[in-house]
Amino acid sequence: MKGAALLAILSHWRRHPLQLATLIAGLALAAGLWSAVQAINAEARASYARAAEQLGTAGLARLIPETGSIPIARYAELRRSGWRLAPVLEGVVSFDRQSFDIMGVDLLQHPQAPALAEAAEAESSTPLEALRPPGRIFAHSETAALLSEAQQTHPVTRLAALPRGIAMADLSLASQLLRRPDSLSYLLVLPEQTPGLAPLAELAPELTHLPARAAASDTGRLTDSFHLNLTAFGLLSFAVGLFIVQGTIALSLEQRRGMIRTLRSLGVPMRLLSGLFIAELAAIALAAGIAGLAGGYLVAAALLPGVNATLAGLYGASVDGSLSLRPGWVFSGLAMTLGGAFLAGAQSLFALWRLPILAAPATLARGQQASRSHMFSAFCGAASIAAGLIVLYFFQGLVAGFAFLGALMLGAALLLPLLISAGLSVGARMAKGALAEWLWADTRAQLPGMSLALMALLLALAANIGVGTMVSSFRLTFTGWLDQRLFAEVYVTATSDAQGAELAHWLEAQGITVLSRRYHDTRFKGAPLRVYGFEDDEAYRSNWPLLDASPDVWDQTASGKALLINEQLARRHKLAPGSILEIKPGWRLPVAGVYSDYGNPNGQAMVSLPALQKHVPSLPNRNFGLRADPQEITGLIKLIRQEFDFPRENITDQATVKTRSLAVFDRTFVITAALNLLTLGVAGFALLTSLLTLWSQRLPQLAPVWAMGVTRRQLAAAEVLRSLILAAGTAVLALPLGLVLAWVLLSVINVAAFGWKLPMYLFPLDWLRLFMLALLAAVIAAALPAWRLSRIDPADLLKVFANER
Amino acid sequence: MNANIILVASSLIWATAVQPQGYAGLGTDAEGFAIPKPDTRLTFPADHGLHSDFRIEWWYLTANLEGADGADYGIQWTLFRSALAPGEAAGWQSPQIWMAHAAVTTKDKHLFAERIARGGVGQAGVQTHPFSAWIDNWQMRSADETLEEISLSASGMEFSYDLNLMADGPLVLQGNAGYSVKSASGQASHYYSQPHYMVSGTLSLPDGPIDVTGHGWLDREWSSQPLAEDQSGWDWFSLSFDSGEKLMGFVLRGARGDFTSGTWISADGTAEPLAPGAFQAQPLNISDVQGREMPTHWHASVPDKGVSVEILALNPQSWMGTSFSYWEGPVAVIGSHSGKGYLEMTGYE
Amino acid sequence: MVLTIRNVTKRFPGQTAKTAVLRGVSLNLEGGRSLALTGESGSGKSTLLHLAGALDQFDSGEIEIDGTCLSGLSDSQRSALRRRDVSLVFQQFNLIPSLNISKNIALHARLGGGWDEGWVDRLADRLGLSGLLQRYPEQLSGGQQQRVAIARALAVRPKLLLADEPTGNLDETASAAVMELMLELVRESGTALFLVTHSEAIAGMLDQRLHLRHGMAA
Ligand SMILES: Nc1ncnc2c1ncn2[C@@H]1O[C@H](COP(=O)(O)OP(=O)(O)O)[C@@H](O)[C@H]1O
């Protein structure tokens, strides 16, 4: 009996292959985008973890200085108290105009030492040579190649186990390169400690103890927000995919009601039937899940470079390696697909379970029943939005921001049917002509079957508007900010401090204003802080993008009595003009102003150059900004090149710097644009499948109209129009939703994720483009059903009138 | 964990045999390290401190102790210095590398620990005013610049100790007024000892703390080339007899014949270098120590002094499984003289 | 003659000349008169009705509606004919669920451009629908829905009214009432009524009768 019943159930798909294809495609899409995002996240996380592991510091806690750095005398004291600690000094070094992240370690203490020693021995050097001049740099072979090219002074040892981009060296070399002979960035707490030592908190109250898990991936923490972002996108796509599937599952069961009744009257128990349907759905979901995973893998592989660009652009974090299948996202993807399929099919399966043997064919919910369900859905939507607002009001931060966004999007989606329905009745009232009236009324009648697809479209459009507005606002702000920040006409980087001094001297002799840009890297409350020393110049006073300032900000700062900090530092540590900041132990200055500093994940401060020089001797002096008449720029550059022998890249004019910065910016948001387009595509597909799903239910409504003399072509046109009306209505409603979304992204999410708040700009042309895109999607979605309708055999329409229906 | 690095660091301390010969006359070797000279006269307190012109140096203290429970214990506290280049520099540029070993030995347990450090940053070092030698929280400290009265501490994962040592006799210059020849071809070191310490203090062992008293022996030695090319290791004895006399003797095992030397210290502290070959030691019994065959039972003799004794390891498994590994442990002496002492055996691979 | 059917044959795909559903059927029907088409289930009654309504195409013979031959007409011409001159009433009523009764009644007439408000009001009145105009089809009983379908069909003032078992879904009383009303209105408006039924009683109420057997008039 089981076999026979199963065959009967499955025979449905032979007659409805398109339906099966839709079902599988919908589920596969949902699974695909979700697992693509998960794959990307897993890859990035694994990459961060690998980096920590490769540095040998994976399971180790850290001691991080609250201010600046740790003096080595302090390190010695802590060692002498018995704690086994390994010192680390981090910084950036330029060789031949290329920057490298240097990680200085005590080769005698660092956990990674055995691997380094082995690598050195493999190159027939003794590990101890790395402790003596000229030292030795250890790096991943890619980085090593760059290093060997950029400098020849220090031999470079290739070590595949090190993360890309990091140059590891003994502290004897690193402290010299970084010009930090007496200070350390942080201390690793080594695994084996003798018992009975005084607690670190007591011995070193000025150092923050970062537990192993938190310390393990600095990058991981920094980029969490980005990954949360991706996950939100993935979830959105997944939900949209389920919208597609829900209708199809419902229809496939609906169409088999007759068969179910027959089978039941033939004595097949309901329990068995339900089991068979569940098994069928599970099998389809599994097949779709596997297809989706394959697709997801491809999508992820295609997106990964974009993700890398984004991460590099926003956080300076690098994700290396190619994509690999990880059980984590593979199984979660399959589980999500199965769960999603049952979630989408739950209502239909439940209805099936309760189907009486002799039920009349189902009719679509329409009229009052439909409007009652619209009201209920709208009520839930309003409640959801209210809940989101409450969360946003009472909680701060990234998760609250995303929770609000989720609630807002869900709420708006639930409100949609009521709003569209109201819009359609207005349309119907204003319609002239019988056909138009019928069209509006019929569109409204179709709403229940379309509303899930429309919700998907609404979400996709709103996400597009929101994210698009965010990115465009960011770009506009960023461009304006670049104009302010990059006020010097020419930027020059000398190859050495000596050359720098010579250059500055020569330029001044030429009567050119030289603004040297010198900085000192330190740490503030455990996070990197770069302190710039600037020379007082009118240009700063008139250009620098201050967001908040005390009255005589420039006089105070220029005289060394105060400092300026960037917005991220201000927000992260709740600093404002008037707050006191300790740059180095014993050097405390009040904040006089806060300036915007987009695209920089780290804290930054500006003090007057003489003050910085006083506290930090031997600052590197290689970067200069030159003021020049715009017409003279080319000549000036040529002159400098003639006079000084340095590489072409070391002199850039303002325009080039701006172009490059914007290029980096644009690369940063490649992934966002790609995901946006994908979501919109999925929504378009949802529209198509719901129209196809409605197709067979549409004929009984179309046949009488056709019999009254409306041609099939007119009906087809009406079909497209209907889709257009719905898409247009949805797009109109998506606009305010998208703008709210943009506002939350700019004012809540960005602040929490990056530490800067951005003004919001409106881009009506983008909206128009998106509106057209939505209409295009609607036309494409309606094209197939319309085409089928225009060429339908009258006999198929006449079947509607057959009495024995 | 840092096995490789430390191994190489240790190899610098122990196996400088590869250094070319023949620079002795110039006073420095090829890399600029000073060479021990027979006419050097040791001066104190300066020579308690470090000699950074020499490649290697150590502060080596062992003690035979008796617990309040009547059981025998031995402790070791050693600070090695090894230089990558002569001289000292500030901070991470310092060429000095420090390594320390500490151990506690009982009849059936041998607990040990190791520490390693850079010079220049203060994690390890030796200073003379007042005297202090340290690495991390292990230290040997005096209240003044002499070594008359010192405190000693070290700790490992399973043990720690805190001891006070009081000298009961004068410093002893080994070899020829502190110039100790190590091979027939002339390798030598500067070497003096304080073998007369009265020790009291506390050991902390896995079973709990225990008060101890006993006798300690400090060796100070520095050089740039202690072993000859053909020498593979040594067996070194420091013995304190119940009569109050003391014997330091060593055998440097070489492919071209063993080189033995020693010092006889009479009860009043007068030192008398033994003629080459006057000290003899033969293994009596071999133990399996961590897969190696090692003599943990010896016969030693100094016919001139009427010494003919058997030397028995308190714990034959006194293996220092540190990055450079060797055997070091307390021994009991019976025979013509009875007493206690320490035995060190290196180069058994 | 409003409807002339001459020797019409119709084959569905897979049917041979011998098994064709219609094999040479002819009939004539004048305005104001009614014809009952009877026959066994599957004898081709609905098929013939669809042909007469220009809803489907036949293989040979000719059908004329008010002098217009159907055989040469394009799809849009046939649609135009249906909009203006032909109305249909089916067993399933086939009302538009999304439109209210008043709009349902008006739909066909307005599509055909023959919208006459006074006539529609009268029709609604006669069919007892005046109080139901603002309701929706799902809120009406079967008899009421069929009366709406009849009103919608007659509102066009068609030359030809085609009805396929219009009372098939109604009980006997409702069915008789609906039939009486329909015949009365048809006669008044001079419309020709071509009605498929399997009920002898209803067939008896009509002016003419044609019985189909094996695709031919019996
Ligand atoms: N579209 C079609 N294709 C093939 N056969 C058809 C089609 N429509 C009707 N038939 C067949 O034509 C015959 C006549 O049908 P129909 O006119 O509906 O009969 P009636 O209305 O008299 O019951 C039946 O045997 C039916 O199966």
Ligand SMILES: [Mg+2]
């Ligand atoms: Mg029929």
